[in-house]
Amino acid sequence: MSRYASIRHILWDWNGTLLDDVDLCLFALNELCRKRRLPLVSREEYRAKFTFPVIEYYKSVGFDFEKEPFEGPAQEWVALYTGNVRQRARLYDGATEALTLLHERGYRQSILSAHQHDYYAHSKLELGEAWLRESGHDPRHVLMIGDTLHDHEVARAMGAPCLLLAQGHQLRARLERAGAPVLSSIDEVPGYLDRRP
Secondary structure, three states, X not given: OOOOOOOOEEEEOOEOOOEEOHHHHHHHHHHHHHHOOOXXXXXXXXXXXXXXOHHHXXXXXXXXXXXXXXXXXXXXXXXXXXXXXXXXXXXXXXXXXXXXXXXXXXXXXXXXXXXXXXXXXXXXXXXXXXXXXXXXXXXXXXXXXXXXXXXXXXXXXXXXXXXXXXXXXXOHHHHHHHOOOEEOOHHHHHXXXXXXX
């Protein structure tokens, strides 16, 4: 019997888990940095340091929110992201196939995303808890799949198991600190869920 035999529902994070938007987020960040004459951030630096709430990450990059309120850069970032998402982001390779396989195996699937809310430091956990209440699911039968330590924190607070993917916004070395299983990419998920203990 699979170690995930009790799982009935998969709760997917969207950004960095299903949607490959790391380069888009980095583009938007560096546009903000360029405008403020701050050093540009490399992809590796971004994945090594990116965190929630996002305001803390932006402070670490050099933004001074005593000189300008956080809402200014936040609104600029959202405009850059939404204005470029169709051209600069797409589903990860293997995402459609993984979702299809899991559907065929009887898993129900939902997306839990608080992307712009997270930018403004609202709680993804609040959305997750509301989803649990409205859906009536037992969190022990729900598997949260995400790409950040924040996803693991949300899953733990919800009482749900978690699986992390190292393809997105944080490096594998950081994700492994959470103690949850970490896979390299989304195409590994269906096979992993079939593994025996």
